[in-house]
Amino acid sequence: MSTHVFRAVLLFALLPATTPAQGPADERAEKIGELLAAYHDLGQFNGSALVADGGQLVLKKGYGLANMEWQVPNSPDTRFRLGSITKQFTAALVLQQVAKGKLRLDGRLSDYLPDYRKDTGEKVTLHHLLTHTSGIPSYTSGPDIVEIGRDPHEVAEFVKTYCSGDLQFDPGSRFTYNNSGYFLLGAILEKTTGQRYERLLQESILDPLGMKDTGYDHHETVLARRAAGYEKSLTGGYRNAGYLDMSVPYAAGSLFSTVEDLFRWDQALYGEAVLSATSKGVMFKPFLQHYAYGWTVSTAAADGPDAGATLIGHEGGINGFNTLLLRLVDRHGLIVLLNNTGGAPLSRMAAGIRAILAGKDYPRPRRSIAEAIAPVFLESGPAAGAARYRELKAADPEAYDFTEPVLNNLGYRLMAEGKLPEAIEVFKLNVEAYPAAANTYDSLGEAYLKAGQKDLAIVNYRRSLELNKDNKNAADALKKLQ
Secondary structure: OHHHOOOOOOOOEEEOOOOOOOOOHHHHHHHHHHHHHHHHHOOOOOEEEEEEEOOEEEEEEEEOEEEOOOOEEOOOOOEEEOHHHHHHHHHHHHHHHHHOOOOOOOOEHHHHOOOOOHHHHOOOEHHHHHOOOOOOOOHHHOOOHHHHOOOOOOHHHHHHHHOOOOOOOOOOOOOOOOHHHHHHHHHHHHHHHOOOHHHHHHHHHHHHHOOOOOEEOOOOOOOOOEOOOEEEOOOOOEEEOOOOOOOOOHHHHOEEEOHHHHHHHHHHOOOOOOOOHHHHHHHOOOOHHHEOOOOEEEEOOOOOOOOOOEEEEEEEEEOOEEEEEEEEHHHOEEEEEEEOOOOOOHHHHHHHHHHHHOOOOEEEOOEEHHHHHHHHHHHHOHHHHHHHHHHHHHHOOOOEEOOHHHHHHHHHHHHHOOOHHHHHHHHHHHHHHOOOOHHHHHHHHHHHHHOOOHHHHHHHHHHHHHHOOOOHHHHHHHHHHO
């Protein structure tokens, strides 16, 4: 599925961590710095990082370049686009208006946007929008998102054109990550308060907290210390990320910030400068798929370094950037990773940092198998690329990251470049390596469908649905095909 393109998971070799959980901050900082440097050396992280524990800074540092053309380094005060980390700020604004009695969480969409279509608007509540359970189609899932993103849009016009589709399921019955929901929340905030979203955010959160390096990004603004966004090319090296008008991500993903400002935000959430204790209790209550209001709230795995710990966080991805903010509330800790080359394995990096903070073994990254075989696929074709993959896997399986998402990401990147035979071969390799993973068959089915091979697409979508009966992408594709 295309939603997994930027969710690469790395395979690791464990290294011993000798720092005790309560050891000096500088020892933990050294180990965390070494880990992040290892990711950077492999081209898997280029950005800024901040780690805190017990409310105190352990590390804040930049890695790589904020601007490659001018060789400007990243630093703790470099401003990055945040992508979907924006959603937690939108959720906080909504809860502020709820506390003032201007909005109700059980209020209907049509109560606040009277021009919205009644048949849908009377079924969807603010709670549904906040928790990605509305059933409204997400505008970022459509095939024309690239074209949509090139031009500026007024909020009301965008809502009518791109956020008013037929419901995909009954509101509240299912979780499907949805940018339309948070765009609609921004529109509701503007309609209710009479202020533009950007101004409301500035006056209600950013100014009171002294977050001077955070704001709504505008392409035309000359913004000091702004990182440029880049993407890795399949043949190696980087290229500038595609243009995106920031009126499109809007309340779902338009903000920029720094690691230092996000630390201020984290610290404020322990007090009541932004939200009351009651409002925070509502914000951090998880619903379907562990999603609360603008945050994912989960418990650390039993086999992890901090088993049973409460993890509150969110990731973001937007042209040329991917980001992570993870609150370790049991220990008053924080991990912020902001990357300006797209597709960095931030969740795995955060897992390593969590291990170091807990005084446990921590993993180091391996080189991506995708980087080793992509040039072969491009230069010599599918058969040669597949042969190189098998050769490397047989010769030294510990030298590369062979995990399922790595190949899945490569397959979609090849599809985006119009290399369908190569993409199909990569997805077939992934099915071969991970025959019990529903996502591998879903991705192969999508590639076959794009290539016009409908019978093979049906076979793979069916297999994906057998392995995961909740795979809506496969179910919808099969309905259309049959």
